[in-house]
Structure formats: structure tokens, C-alpha cells
Amino acid sequence: MDIRAQLSMSFHMDKCIGCHTCSVSCKNVWTSRRGAEYMWWNNVETKPGAGYPLTWEDQERYRGGWEVSGGSLRLKLLKGPGKIRTLANIFFQPNLPTVDDYYEPFTYDYQNLFNAPAGDDQPTARPKSLITGEFMEKIVLGPNWDDDMAGSPLYSANDPNLKGLSESQKEMLTKFHKLFFFYLPRICNHCLNPACVASCPSGAIYKRGEDGIVLIDQDTCRAWRFCVSACPYKKPYYNWANGKSEKCIFCYPRTETGQPNACAHACTGRIRFVGALLYDADRIEDVAKTPDDRLVEAMREIVLDPNDPRVVEEARKAGIDENWIRAAQQSPAYNLFKKWRIAMPNHPEFRTVPMNFYIPPLSPILHNAKAENGGTFDPESTEFFNEIDKMRIPVRFLANMLSAGNEQVVLESLKKQMAVRIYIRQKRVGDIGDSKAKSVLSSVGLTPQDAEDIYRLTSLGTFQERFVIPETHREHMTTVDPRTMYEKRGSVGFGPKKKEFLGRTW
Amino acid sequence: MDKVLFGAMPYVLIFTAIVGAIWRFRSNKYTWSSQSSQFLENKTLFFGSFPWHYGIITILLGHIFGIFFPSAILAWNGVPVRLYILELTALSFGFLALFGLLALIYRRLTNSRVKALTSSWDVLILIVLLIQVVTGVLNATMYRWGSNWYAGAAVPWIWSILKLNPNVDYVATLPLITKVHIFNAMIFIGFIPFSRLAHFVVLNPYKYLVRPYQVVRWYKRTPQTENIVQYK
Numbered sequence: 001m002d003i004r005a006q007l008s009m010s011f012h013m014d015k016c017i018g019c020h021t022c023s024v025s026c027k028n029v030w031t032s033r034r035g036a037e038y039m040w041w042n043n044v045e046t047k048p049g050a051g052y053p054l055t056w057e058d059q060e061r062y063r064g065g066w067e068v069s070g071g072s073l074r075l076k077l078l079k080g081p082g083k084i085r086t087l088a089n090i091f092f093q094p095n096l097p098t099v100d101d102y103y104e105p106f107t108y109d110y111q112n113l114f115n116a117p118a119g120d121d122q123p124t125a126r127p128k129s130l131i132t133g134e135f136m137e138k139i140v141l142g143p144n145w146d147d148d149m150a151g152s153p154l155y156s157a158n159d160p161n162l163k164g165l166s167e168s169q170k171e172m173l174t175k176f177h178k179l180f181f182f183y184l185p186r187i188c189n190h191c192l193n194p195a196c197v198a199s200c201p202s203g204a205i206y207k208r209g210e211d212g213i214v215l216i217d218q219d220t221c222r223a224w225r226f227c228v229s230a231c232p233y234k235k236p237y238y239n240w241a242n243g244k245s246e247k248c249i250f251c252y253p254r255t256e257t258g259q260p261n262a263c264a265h266a267c268t269g270r271i272r273f274v275g276a277l278l279y280d281a282d283r284i285e286d287v288a289k290t291p292d293d294r295l296v297e298a299m300r301e302i303v304l305d306p307n308d309p310r311v312v313e314e315a316r317k318a319g320i321d322e323n324w325i326r327a328a329q330q331s332p333a334y335n336l337f338k339k340w341r342i343a344m345p346n347h348p349e350f351r352t353v354p355m356n357f358y359i360p361p362l363s364p365i366l367h368n369a370k371a372e373n374g375g376t377f378d379p380e381s382t383e384f385f386n387e388i389d390k391m392r393i394p395v396r397f398l399a400n401m402l403s404a405g406n407e408q409v410v411l412e413s414l415k416k417q418m419a420v421r422i423y424i425r426q427k428r429v430g431d432i433g434d435s436k437a438k439s440v441l442s443s444v445g446l447t448p449q450d451a452e453d454i455y456r457l458t459s460l461g462t463f464q465e466r467f468v469i470p471e472t473h474r475e476h477m478t479t480v481d482p483r484t485m486y487e488k489r490g491s492v493g494f495g496p497k498k499k500e501f502l503g504r505t506w
Numbered sequence: 507m508d509k510v511l512f513g514a515m516p517y518v519l520i521f522t523a524i525v526g527a528i529w530r531f532r533s534n535k536y537t538w539s540s541q542s543s544q545f546l547e548n549k550t551l552f553f554g555s556f557p558w559h560y561g562i563i564t565i566l567l568g569h570i571f572g573i574f575f576p577s578a579i580l581a582w583n584g585v586p587v588r589l590y591i592l593e594l595t596a597l598s599f600g601f602l603a604l605f606g607l608l609a610l611i612y613r614r615l616t617n618s619r620v621k622a623l624t625s626s627w628d629v630l631i632l633i634v635l636l637i638q639v640v641t642g643v644l645n646a647t648m649y650r651w652g653s654n655w656y657a658g659a660a661v662p663w664i665w666s667i668l669k670l671n672p673n674v675d676y677v678a679t680l681p682l683i684t685k686v687h688i689f690n691a692m693i694f695i696g697f698i699p700f701s702r703l704a705h706f707v708v709l710n711p712y713k714y715l716v717r718p719y720q721v722v723r724w725y726k727r728t729p730q731t732e733n734i735v736q737y738k
Contacts, residue, residue, distance in 0.1 A: 075719075083715050091559040098548050099619070131546065132622040198719035209724035219535040222705055223542045240546055241623070243539035243702075 002281040003304065003311065003318045006192070006212035006355050007255060007274065007469070008333040009264060010343050011185050012458055013361040014417070015271040018183040020044050020144065022263035022272075026187075029262045030249070035241025037105035037130055040143050041248035042263040044185045047401065048159040049146045051184075053101040056234040057160040057347065063095045064232030065195050065350030068289050073351065075198055077230050086201055086226060095229045099240065103141035105130040131240070149181050156181075161400040169394045182361040184401075185271070187263060188235040188248035189346065189354030190214050192279065192302070193288045196247070199230035210472060211276075212355065213250045221245055232350035260467040270461065275331030275468045276324055277355070278304045278315055288351045292404040295348040302353070303338050306331070327470035332457055333357065340446070340454055342413040349404035359458070360398045360410055362417050412444070416454075419444045423451045511689055512663070513672040519696035526699035540705035543620050550613040558606025564599045565642070569656075573664055576657035583654050592653055593646065600643045607632075607639055627701040634694050641687035649681060660688065 026042040045051045059065055063076045077095060078085050108125040116123030127136045146155035162170055172180060190207075194214050197205045204220035205227055207213070216227070216236065223243040227236040236247040251261035255274075259265070264272040283302050290298040304311045306328035315325050328334065336343035336357060343357035395407050395414070403409035419440045426437035441451055457465060530538065544551050572579055583589040611632055614620055646652045663676035677688060697703060 086714065087712075091555045092544065092548070092552050096544055096548065098544070099546055132618045134618060193720070197721050200721075201714040203713060203717060203721055206721040206723040209722050219538075221539070223539040225542055225544065238542075238545045240543070242536075243541035244536070 001314050003278055003315045003320065004212065004281045005210065005315075005320050005324050005328065006277045006279055007190070007250060008277050008331075008337075008355045008357065009187065009250075009261070010273040010275075010333050010336045010357040010359065012269075012271040012273075012359045013182055013184065014359060015269045015458075016044070016183040016185055016361075017269050018044055018046065018148065019268055021266050021268050022185060023143070025262045025266035026248075029251070031246075034130070035239040036237070036246065038099065038102045038143070039237040039239075039246060041235070041237075041246075042185065042187045043143060044183050045144070046147050046149055046156070046181050047184045048152075048156040048162060048181060048397070049149070050155040050158050052143055052145075053097045053234055054141075054155075055158050055160060056097075056232075059232055059350070061095070062097065062229065062232070062234070064230055064234070065352055066193065066288060067351070071289075073193075073285060073288055075195055075230055077195075077199060077226070086199065090201065090224055093225060093229055096225055097228065097234065099131070100141070103139075103143065103145070104136065106136055106139060109135070149179065161397050163400060164396050164405070165394050169396075184346070184358075185263075186233065186235070186346070187261075187356065188214065188250070189233060189352065189356045190250055191352035191354045192281075192284050193351065193353045195230040195232065195350075195352050196227035196236050199226040200224070201226060205236075208252075211250075211252070211255065213252050213255075214247070215249055215252070216245055216247055218244055218246075232347065232352065233354070255469050256472040258469050258471040260463075260469060264467065270466065273332035273336065273457070273461070273466045275333035276327045276470055277331060277333055277337075278306050278311060278320070278325075278328050280304060284353060288353055292349050293406050295351075295404045296344050296406060296409045299345060299348060299353060300338050300341065303334065305338075306334060321470070321473055323470045327468050330468045332461075332466060332468060335453070335457065340416065340450060342416050342454070344402045344409055344413065346402060347404070358402055359417070360402055360413050362414055362421075415444045416446060419446060420451045420454050423448065424455050508674045508678045511685075512677050513674045515689070516667045516672070516692050519692045522696045523698050526696075527704070530699050530704065538704050539702070541702040543623060546619040546623070547613060547617045550609060550617065554606050554609035554613055556606065557602045558610055561599045561601075561603030561606055562639070565596065565603060568596060568599075572653070572657055573661055576661040579653055579657040583651065583657075589651055589653070593651055596653065597643070597646045600639065600646060604639045604643055607635060611636065627697075631694075631697055631701045631703055634690060634697060637690045638687065638694060641683050641690065644683050645687055649684065655680075 022042045023040055023044055027040065030041060031037070031039045040052060043052050051057060055061065056064075059076060063079070065076055066073050067076050068074075106127045106129055109128050110125050112123050113125055127139050128134070129136050146152070149156055157170075190213055192212070194205070194207060197207060197214065201224045202220050202222045204217045204222070206215060206217065208215065221244045223238070223245065225238050225245060227245050227247070228234070228238050236245050238245050251259075251263075254261060254265075260272075260274050264274050279302050287295075287298045287302045306312065306315075306325060312325055315328075316322075333343075336359065343359045345354045346356065346358055348354065395410050396405075398410045399405050399407045422432055422440050423437045426432040426434060438448065441448060446454075544555075579592075582592060614624055614628070614632065649655075659676050659680065663673065666673040666676065677685065680688075694703075698706070
């Protein structure tokens with residue numbers, strides 16, 4: 001057993017209102033620079049939707065992630081001769097998305113509003129490309145172009161998660177009164193088996209041993225761009241101006257001091273939870289090779305119970321600090337993902353063993369279940385609970401997105417969320433009946449205490465409950481940047497470092 | 507004149523290359539990059555980058571082979587058929603590289619996005635590379651048989667440079683185009699550390715073939731890189 005710690009973020013999709021506050025705070029802190037304008041380390045997508053970059057989930061096109069072939073794990077990108085293929089394609093990558101799959105970064109010619117000569121017409125601010133500096137005819141794509149199902153037949157209809165849905169289910173995309181959608185906030189998953197790391201010819205990308213954050217060493221990166229192709233989530237971005245790849249850094253300068261990430265801190269819906277997990281690194285390869293239907297289960301098995309005295313003892317032996325073990329014991333990530341089993345990873349079938357978890361949304365499903373909306377059930381009645389899998393809303397869609405197609409995993413989570421609602425309603429309103437509410441709870445394997453805890457964390461959770469982030473012990477580190485904060489000012493944005501010849505090593 | 511160009515300049519430019527590389531690696535590692543522009547344009551690039559790199563790498567490896575085994579080349583060329591095979595193969599790779607280079611230059615001149623990101627160093631190295639490839643192809647077509655006198659005249663001169671005992675006589679009588687080819691090659695070497703050509707001396711990708719897929723860096727346990735997953 002090789003116990004390691006991992007920071008993990010969970011998202012309550014039911015509560016996400018798609019306001020993009022997370023994206024904007026991330027952008028303001030990290031990526032408002034030349035070459036990084038188009039990078040959205042955090043972005044929020046409408047689902048069903050084509051996503052950002054367009055149809056990133058379609059691995060037939062991008063060949064991201066891993067596949068099991070002949071009993072061993074292989075990068076999908078390396079079809080055929082394996083690693084040699086990486087070097088053979090180093091001059092031109094057939095699967096690399098280009099700027100047209102994202103969008104051409106632009107600004108507006110605001111000065112014209114002030115400087116335009118007097119005339120009969122109102123002056124306008126025309127869009128201007130940030131790459132060429134030339135005026136653009138029109139803007140054809142943006143970071144959340146199909147937000148709230150805009151242009152559904154053109155964009156959402158291409159969502160790869162719609163695979164396996166019946167025609168009548170797909171029809172909902174085009175019928176306004178039958179429409180359903182929800183939001184998928186995405187950051188880098190800081191995977192246990194990252195494809196970006198595995199594909200980097202320079203060896204510039206690495207996973208930090210202490211907290212599992214995946215970073216790109218900006219001095220070693222040589223712009224071979226394989227991380228962009230290999231990552232199935234398309235979270236490494238290529239800086240076209242500086243010739244370096246960059247990615248979400250899980251706000252490590254903040255988490256190292258116990259503060260939550262910029263996106264999580266700013267979230268107005270309080271949908272995000274950040275916590276530590278303990279896992280067994282010896283089993284990563286086995287988990288990544290598990291067949292699709294058992295993938296989520298295998299991922300739950302690799303995460304260890306931090307309250308088990310044997311695990312704690314092993315963790316201490318592995319050099320994990322006391323505050324990290326304590327944090328893991330109170331971790332919202334552990335509770336949501338493993339203890340209550342209501343959160344699940346995004347696209348586990350990419351086999352990178354992603355470490356961010358999502359609670360599937362119940363709300364649009366309930367809305368469409370009502371008879372007056374064309375459904376067959378009344379969600380207010382308790383009968384509804386037992387028929388949750390017969391709803392005309394495609395559980396298949398959620399399963400394609402969150403559990404490698406295993407509908408049971410999604411149904412378990414939906415039923416548990418529903419059971420908690422019934423239990424709390426009985427407590428508050430009292431119109432369901434105590435024994436009925438309790439039997440619903442026990443039928444999904446939850447205790448009243450669990451229900452109280454889930455309700456507490458997901459509805460009332462305070463800052464301290466939602467973010468349990470242990471501080472890093474920098475005093476133990478062997479390689480620490482010796483500069484003071486004053487000397488480091490302005491350097492966090494990865495800008496070119498000016499160093500004196502024969503000067504400091506940093 | 508020959509003494510300056512082919513006796514002294516090689517040392518100046520090799521010295522520039524080595525000192526320049528150390529200076530840039532120490533002072534501004536961040537800018538050490540291939541500066542790929544595939545992200546901005548990838549259709550013409552396919553017809554430029556692939557032929558260019560495969561063509562020029564083959565030619566370059568041929569030249570390097572010649573430096574170390576000139577007698578092997580002369581022995582191979584002893585039979586006319588084998589000489590024709592070598593010359594024709596080399597020439598076709600030369601044309602492949604030339605085609606790719608012209609496509610890359612065309613792309614840089616016509617694509618507005620790529621043009622916007624073109625630095626003066628990029629223009630300079632494209633000129634140097636164009637001169638190099640054109641003179642190389644002219645050498646091969648006009649003065650046969652290039653592989654023979656490369657092994658017979660240029661290689662001894664290169665060794666005289668490397669042995670710190672420059673003997674300009676080897677190259678003094680060569681035709682002008684060949685002289686341009688040789689001098690331009692030295693300019694190219696001198697430019698390497700200062701331009702995007704730096705990506706070509708980076709040895710990192712070759713390590714990729716032998717390292718395990720996953721890389722983990724510990725700040726605490728050991729300062730070295732430690733790997734977790736060992737795939738077969």
C-alpha cells in the first residue's frame with residue numbers, strides 16, 4: 001500500500017446557476033494576459049451542449065485519454081507504434097485542436113466611441129482580433145457560445161453524451177416547452193493517471209506528490225503540445241504568444257496556505273466543495289483498466305477510509321502530515337464521493353481517474369416529470385420516488401457524462417437526493433409520515449444521521465464545512481523558492497522571468 | 507579572405523553558439539521553445555512542417571555520418587550504381603526539404619495570424635535556411651558528385667577545424683556556391699541559441715522513449731523525480 005493525499009473539488013450541479021462568476025474570478029487572477037485570453041482554466045458549459053472547445057468529449061476526433069488494449073493501458077493518441085508515434089508526430093499533430101475550435105480572442109475598439117468624428121450615426125465599437133490586431137468581420141465563436149442552449153440545433157445537437165438516447169428524447173432539444181438543461185462547471189481534474197503527463201515528450205508536466213496537483217514546468221515545456229491533444233478534458237491550453245502550454249493550477253498558491261481556490265471561493269451558488277482524499281497509489285493502474293460498468297465503483301475503492309485506524313497508521317508511515325489526515329477525516333470530497341456515494345467523476349471512461357466529482361442534478365428532471373409538462377409523474381407524491389427510473393428525462397444522458405454509461409450509479413445518487421428531500425420535508429412540513437420517510441431513507445441505504453449531514457452540507461454548509469483545505473508544510477520542503485513575497489511580486493503569471501547572468505538559481 | 511571566412515569565423519560562430527546557449531539556458535529558460543504555430547494555422551503547416559523536418563533531418567544525419575565515416579562513403583561510391591542511388595536519394599530528400607521550406611515561407615507570408623506572430627529572428631532564420639537548402643540542392647545538381655568530394659574535401663576541413671589546426675586549403679578551391687553553402691552553415695550554427703532554432707538542440711524528447719508514463723515530483727521526500735505508475 002502506498003498512501004498518498006490528493007486535493008479534490010466537488011460540484012453540486014443542482015445548485016449551479018451558470019453565472020460564470022467562477023470563470024471570471026479565475027480569469028482575473030490567472031489568465032488575463034496576452035496568449036492566454038482564450039484560456040478558461042475554469043469554464044461553465046450548458047449541457048446538453050457542444051462544450052469548450054467544441055465537442056471536447058468526442059474522443060473519436062481528439063483521441064484524448066487512455067484505452068485498454070491487450071490488457072495494458074495505452075494513450076489513445078499513441079495508436080499503432082506507441083511512444084515512437086509521439087516523436088513521429090512531433091512536427092505536426094493530426095489531433096490538435098486549433099484556435100478555431102476555441103475562438104479567436106478579441107476585444108472591442110472602445111476608443112472609437114470617444115474619438116469618432118462628429119457625424120450622423122452613433123459610433124460603434126467594432127471587434128478587433130487580439131492575435132492580428134485587425135478588425136474582425138464578425139465574431140463566430142466564444143467561450144460559452146451555446147450558453148443556455150443558444151443555437152441548439154447547431155451546437156447542443158452535437159453533444160457526444162446524446163449517444164444512445166432515443167429520437168423522442170433527442171427531440172427535447174428542439175421543443176422549447178420540453179427543454180431541459182443544466183450546467184457543467186469544469187476545471188482540471190488533477191487526475192491520478194493524467195494523460196497530459198504521460199504524453200509530454202519533454203517531461204515538463206508532473207503531479208505533485210504532496211497534494212496531487214498537476215502542473216506544467218514552464219521552464220521545461222518546449223511547446224510540443226501533446227498535453228493539449230492527450231488530455232480528454234482539453235484543460236491544458238497552448239499559449240500561442242509565448243509558446244508554452246498552461247493549465248489550471250488548482251490555485252496552489254492559495255491552497256498551500258489553506259485558502260480555497262479562486263473559483264470555489266467566488267462561487268455565488270456555493271456549489272463547490274474542496275477537500276483532501278487519501279488513496280492507494282499502488283492500485284492506480286488496476287483502477288484505470290477496470291471495465292466501464294465497474295469504473296466508478298473501482299474509483300471509490302481506491303479512495304481509502306481516513307477513519308480506519310490502519311489507514312491512518314499507513315498514512316503516517318508514508319509521511320503524510322497530521323493536519324492532512326485530520327482534513328481527510330472531515331473531507332467533504334470523501335463524504336460526497338465515497339461515504340454517501342452521491343457524487344461521481346466526469347467521464348471516468350477516459351480512464352485518467354479524474355479527481356473532481358459531480359452531484360447529478362435533480363431539478364430539471366423533477367420539472368419535466370410533472371404531468372402538466374408532458375411527464376407521467378407528480379414529483380410531490382411519494383409514488384414518484386419508486387418510479388424515478390421511469391421518467392422520460394434521459395438518465396442515460398447523465399450516465400454517459402458521469403458514470404461511463406452505468407445508469408445504476410446515477411440512479412443511486414438521484415434516489416438518495418430525493419430520499420433526503422422526502423426526509424427533510426417530513427421533518428419540516430410533516431405531510432409524508434415519519435415511517436414512510438424513514439423507510440424511503442433506509443431503502444436507499446442512508447441513515448437519518450446521513451440525511452441530516454447531506455442536508456447540512458449541501459444546503460447550509462458554511463465556508464469551513466465546504467472548504468477543508470490543509471496547509472502545506474513548507475518548512476519541510478527540500479526545494480522551496482527562497483525569494484520573499486516582495487521579490488516574487490508580479491511573477492505568478494508565468495511571464496518571462498528576467499534573471500541576471502550567473503545570478504541566483506531561481 | 508578564405509582564411510578569415512573558413513579559418514577564423516568557424517571558431518567565432520561555434521564560440522557564439524556555445525556561450526549563447528549557456529547564457530540563454532541560464533538567464534531565460536522560459537523562452538526556450540519551439541514556438542509552434544500549429545494552434546493558429548494547421549492546414550498549410552501540414553504540407554510545410556512534415557516534408558521540411560523529415561527532409562532536413564535525413565540530410566543532416568547524412569552530413570553527420572559523412573564527418574565520422576568519410577571512407578565508408580567513398581567505398582560505397584566506388585560502384586557507380588551505388589553512387590547514383592546515394593546521390594538520387596540525397597537529392598530527393600533535399601527537394602523534399604526545399605518544398606517544405608517554401609510552403610512554410612508561403613504560410614508565414616500569407617496567413618495573417620502567423621504573420622502577426624513572426625519575429626525578425628524568424629525572418630532571419632528562414633532566409634538562412636533557404637540559402638542553405640538552395641545552395642545544397644544546386645551543389646548536388648551542378649557539381650557532381652557531391653558526396654564524393656564532401657567526403658574528400660569538406661570533411662578533412664571540418665576535422666582540421668575540430669582539431670584546432672585549421673587548414674583552409676581544403677576548401678579554398680571549391681566553387682562559390684559550395685563556399686556559400688559551407689559559410690552559411692556556420693552562420694546557422696551561430697544563430698541556434700538566439701532563435702527558435704534552439705528547439706533543435708533540446709534533448710528532452712529522446713528521454714520520453716525510456717521514461718515511465720507518469721512523473722511525480724516530491725517537494726518533501728526526495729528532491730528527485732519519483733515515478734508512480736510503471737506501465738509495460
